[in-house]
Amino acid sequence: MTKSFRHVLGLLGVSLALASHAAFALTPGQKLSEAQIAQLGDLQVYDIGGTKVRVIPSQQSGQQETLLVNAQGVVGSSRNEVTISQASESSVQAKLQQLTPQPASVQHYEPTGITVLRYAEFGQAVEGLRALKAALPGAKVRLGVRFSTPVPN
């Protein structure tokens, strides 16, 4: 389903990716001002199911998590993982062989019936999400992004 206002999946725009170093620590749930976002430079934008996120380039290679900022200016974090539930491990594996991009790793949690595919980078995870949604229409396929950091309460 596509909507002009939501449910758009894919890359909206590619920046020059000349982001400068963030001179401040970034954690999921943190609200950034427009000025702070501007300091991050031109950011690559994705619209994933109607949620617009901008990717904050990592300054370190091998980072396991991708930092993002949403339309509200809230920082999110993704491990570049696509999760699949309501589909057997074997059916996921069978479909996965036919798809690109290929994940860097696959982990199945047998007790809870959840499969987690990890991609090398966020853009690949977005592509993987799109491909897996099409290939597994009966499954729940999600791209994991945390926009808050739970605390003791």
Add this chain to the structure above:
Amino acid sequence: MPLIASVLAACNSGSGGGQADLACAETGPYACQTGDTEPLYTFQWALNYAASYFKDFPDVFGGGLDLNVEPVHRMGIKGQGVNVLVLDTGTDLHNEDLAPNADYSMSWNFVTQQDDPYPDLNANSPAHGTVVAGIIAAAQNGKGVMGIAPRATIGGANYLSGQSQVFAAYGGAPWSGKADVFNASFGGDTVATPYESDIDNDTTTALRGIKNLRNGKGAIFVKAAGNSFNPGLCGRTAAYFDCTNPANDVSVLESNVITVAALNAKGSASSYSSAGSVVWVTGLGGEYGGAGNYGEGSQNGDGPTIFSTDLRGCIYGFSYTGAETPFLRGQTVRNGRPDNPDCDYTYMNGTSAATPTIAGVVALMLDANPALTWRDVRDILRISSRKVDADYLHHIPRKGDKPYGSLEDLATNQPTGQMGSAADIHDGAVAFPMDLGWQKNAAGYEYSNWYGFGVPDTEKAVELARQYKNNPSLSRAKDVQIPDFSEVAYWQLDPLSGTETSEYAGANIRIGAFPYQRVTSLGTFKAGTQIVDQLQVRLSGEDVCLGSLGIAAKSPSGTVSLLKLPNDHFKANGIDSFNAYTLGSFAFYGEQAQGDWELFAIAANPDTQIEVVEIIDNQVRTRLSTECPSTDGSGGPIDFKLLTEARIIAQ
């Protein structure tokens, strides 16, 4: 004979005259004894209110209640055979009161990658998980305190130091997959995150996965509502309502999550306890315990909290040499004996403390009947709950001068002092009730946004668990039915294009300026011949001031629920863009779904700014809220889009 009398006859008289299945089920030195065997039991008012040390301090105690666990303990039901996993900051399982029940094969340390979940001492509130664990399962051993389920098996994991490992923590790993009950005394309720969208924060998927545990009966997930009943977050001096919303933590939208609010020792909501229509039941959390020897001081409406285990020693933990009260410093003495000489015990408040009181009750229920499904447990908690604080709507908050149930004017954004009711939610109204208090729905269940269905009575809950055991047809093994969301209303400033008209063909289309400063019917939707578990409403908007938007719903039976109030904390940052932001309500639980459901926008005045009080790096700061104007630069109405979707999760 009344239940209490029959239990006493079976367990205490030794006559053997009761039914065989009510005989003492426990062996050992503490068989069928209450927590009176434990030296700090007198402070555990959640287990025995009437005999509490605090009864002599009427300023902070009186009019409250306990969980009525003693009749169950006298039956010897103490959580035997039930595995409870505390996902938290980590747990000191070596504490003398936890060690007897500790299970390292149900534990994990995400920092060390070992099975000892001792917390990272540099993390936020490292003692927190040790306190939580003791409230559930501190052993009955003549030392310290006693947990509500003192013979349950307890595991811990410092999940808050390993949040990226949600699928392992939520039952996917061998250690977590052993859990019958998860205790989650944590949360985050300040961001409008998407729900049931291509983007997921992983907890939704993980929580649905735990329904597969316990051989398909589902593990029980007990979650704190939060401590956000804080006026500063929405620019107020007095706390008339929760300025955030527990539903902002999307995990509580899952029907298999039991969301817990907190009650204090005077039988009222703990002053900090988050309120909202996703609360299921209320546990005991107390106030702050900031004064007196044991937290019995009464300054500023304070009162006692919940006693439990702590990190060992007087250096780390909530009890330490520089702590606030003599007990926490290990300095109190009663009957010539020091209470807490090694600082191994402490007390704590919060929905964090209230949640494990309910997790403990659940462990006792599962001890009585291990075959209960997650739906059974949730139902029994509801059925066994007691209505508390019946007249809270007419009370006045500290520093306030109007009752909680007052109408708030949608133009001035101020309480009027005139009491409101569900009848005030109608198209064209210019004020809204800040709370509706206890309401009986068409299924006959009383519900409150503050307390959910109330405070469980453990004796009744265990008796019901046994009834389910004797009559398995009472059990509900099937999952709830979760349909896709349906479009209810779409609203924008300018007429729709042809494409947009076809896109939103299923929605009630409205054109024109956004209706700030009034209540507006967004439209209706129909539901089928089902029984309601939960109503969910999902909002996607651009250039709509989320902090000025409230949402109410009316069921076909006429029950009204406030799912979100306007003038909440989203106003502080002028949030005007959101996608798939979702609210839930259990106020309609058990009603027939069939008929027309009506949704209302309660839109306040976005053009007033508020002074927001924030705590950043432990410093209190004030600032003006970010503007979110209702008009554009030329004075015309703001161009905007708002899509409202809804669904009924059915039983």
